[in-house]
Amino acid sequence: NVALSAFYGDASSPFKGRVYQESLTNNSAYLKGKINDYLPQGGTCICCSENNAYNLLATSNSSRQKFVIVMSDGIPTHTCQANNGCTGTRDGTPSNEGLWLGYGAGCYGGLDDCEVNDCLCASQNAEWSSCRAKNELNAVVYSIGFGPVALCSMANNTLRDIAECGGGDYYSSDNA
8 A cells, every 4th residue: 555645835825835635446457647746835844744644644544564755856845843852743735834934934845945054954854754664664664866866965864863863765867
């Protein structure tokens, strides 16, 4: 069984981080069709999607192996913190959106975020969510970076940390 949890940011204020979810299914044609319908909408709430995946896997058969594959440009623009440092379980559902780091924090998801710490808390949220999936569900978390990740230390560090904490591997490609 496979589920999809896509993350995006609202196109207008307040730019909350959200997820689009397809529940666990073995219908590969249906899932491929949904993936082909995806359109880039801006915003990267990696922790939202990881926490959504956690919720999906927590209700699945406990005897099955669990895997999470995070695919992203690696620059998280939304955080899941809930007044407890750089940890949190916001999952991108309408009642529990991710928090945008744009205004004031300066994390917009562009290449100018590659060598600064404006997105650091969101990056730590993504790592924390990966650790949580591994430690609490024994899920292995892999990450795949696409786009100019080779030129972006923030992206590489975020995706590498996600895979390392999740007990998986990190792969990158400049070709989505």
